[in-house]
Amino acid sequence: MTQPNPAGLEDVVAGTSEICFIDGKEGRLLYRGYDVRDLAEHATFEEVVYLLWHGRLPNRAELDAFVQQLRSQQALPGQVLELIRHIPPATHPMAALRTAVSFLGTLDPEQDDQSREANLRRATRLVAQFPTLVAAIERVRQGKEPVAPRRDLSLAANFLYMLRGEEPSPLHAEVMNVALVLHADHELNASTFAARVVAATLSDMYSAITAALGALKGPLHGGANEQVMRTLLEIGSPERAEAWVKHALAQRRRIMGFGHRVYKTEDPRATILRRLSRKVAEAAGELRWFEISQAVERAVAAEKGLHPNVDFYSASTYYVMGIPFELYTPIFAVSRISGWTAHVLEQYANKRLIRPRAEYTGPTHRPWVPLERR
Numbered sequence: 001m002t003q004p005n006p007a008g009l010e011d012v013v014a015g016t017s018e019i020c021f022i023d024g025k026e027g028r029l030l031y032r033g034y035d036v037r038d039l040a041e042h043a044t045f046e047e048v049v050y051l052l053w054h055g056r057l058p059n060r061a062e063l064d065a066f067v068q069q070l071r072s073q074q075a076l077p078g079q080v081l082e083l084i085r086h087i088p089p090a091t092h093p094m095a096a097l098r099t100a101v102s103f104l105g106t107l108d109p110e111q112d113d114q115s116r117e118a119n120l121r122r123a124t125r126l127v128a129q130f131p132t133l134v135a136a137i138e139r140v141r142q143g144k145e146p147v148a149p150r151r152d153l154s155l156a157a158n159f160l161y162m163l164r165g166e167e168p169s170p171l172h173a174e175v176m177n178v179a180l181v182l183h184a185d186h187e188l189n190a191s192t193f194a195a196r197v198v199a200a201t202l203s204d205m206y207s208a209i210t211a212a213l214g215a216l217k218g219p220l221h222g223g224a225n226e227q228v229m230r231t232l233l234e235i236g237s238p239e240r241a242e243a244w245v246k247h248a249l250a251q252r253r254r255i256m257g258f259g260h261r262v263y264k265t266e267d268p269r270a271t272i273l274r275r276l277s278r279k280v281a282e283a284a285g286e287l288r289w290f291e292i293s294q295a296v297e298r299a300v301a302a303e304k305g306l307h308p309n310v311d312f313y314s315a316s317t318y319y320v321m322g323i324p325f326e327l328y329t330p331i332f333a334v335s336r337i338s339g340w341t342a343h344v345l346e347q348y349a350n351k352r353l354i355r356p357r358a359e360y361t362g363p364t365h366r367p368w369v370p371l372e373r374r
Helices: 036-042 045-054 060-072 078-086 093-106 116-141 155-164 170-182 190-200 205-217 224-235 238-250 268-284 288-304 310-320 325-350
Strands: 020-023 028-031
Touching (some): 028 036, 028 045, 036 045, 036 170, 045 116, 045 155, 045 170, 093 116, 093 325, 116 205, 116 325, 155 325, 170 268, 170 310, 170 325, 190 325, 205 325, 224 238, 224 288, 224 325, 268 288, 268 310, 288 310, 310 325
Antiparallel strands (some): 020 028
């Protein structure tokens, strides 16, 4: 068995959870026991949210009621829209999203109620409002007015509608739904762990989610698919990919979108996104970015033996869909808010403060030296 590495808590078991399981050897990702490949093929994102929170898939009546609850909570308070308008346009959308979510907490109508029922209502508001927040932030950054959400569209389709101001094609709505399903949860990654640490103090859900967003904003956790797209733009053509990869490796540059701390084979989400990237590219008649991606994948496999992860093919998929790459990490958050809230709810039920120890490596028994003798 691999020995845990305390430097990055690698392979250190920090708690128990019934929400998500990663089988790194077999390349499987399970939400509450369901394989993500089955969910990506058959489920709506709304069904996955229900599954993560309640431990089972909803029946038709439960799903219909849940969808209506989400749709009734999509609109943002006017104070939040006003805040977004005052955020400097050069601010990265992740910083704007973190700030807006923290502000949302001050408007919580149930601040004194920390029951599970009240926290489920908070989670519902957060999942419903994240697409609206991200779309509004981007619209204002572009000097445009935010688009109000519609109650007749799925969360995935509604996000694209609010972002563009027009209803998305069925293909784009389908692809966005699958992307949200794939990113919904991933066990104790950095942002989820941050959320659970805050929730373990019995702080409010908005504080826990703000902490998660702060962790996701860091480039070693979020932002990889944004950097992947910048790489593809730098390479420019499939013919240049192999030489670019060799040169980057010779310079000890990190090639984003490859390898994973847990998976020892291909990330199953990358397998699905590779197929979606091709599908979107063929529909748009723009295969260039998919072909560059494939050429980079072959070159990295030959040079380093690494597999692509979830970030690699999501980059070209979103780009061909016309989504600005500054939004790639916020879109991750639009999905992962479902998993974050599930973990926060689970942590609240645990009622145990997370307080690990550190292995001290500094000096001991140092004698006191008076100031005039130092």
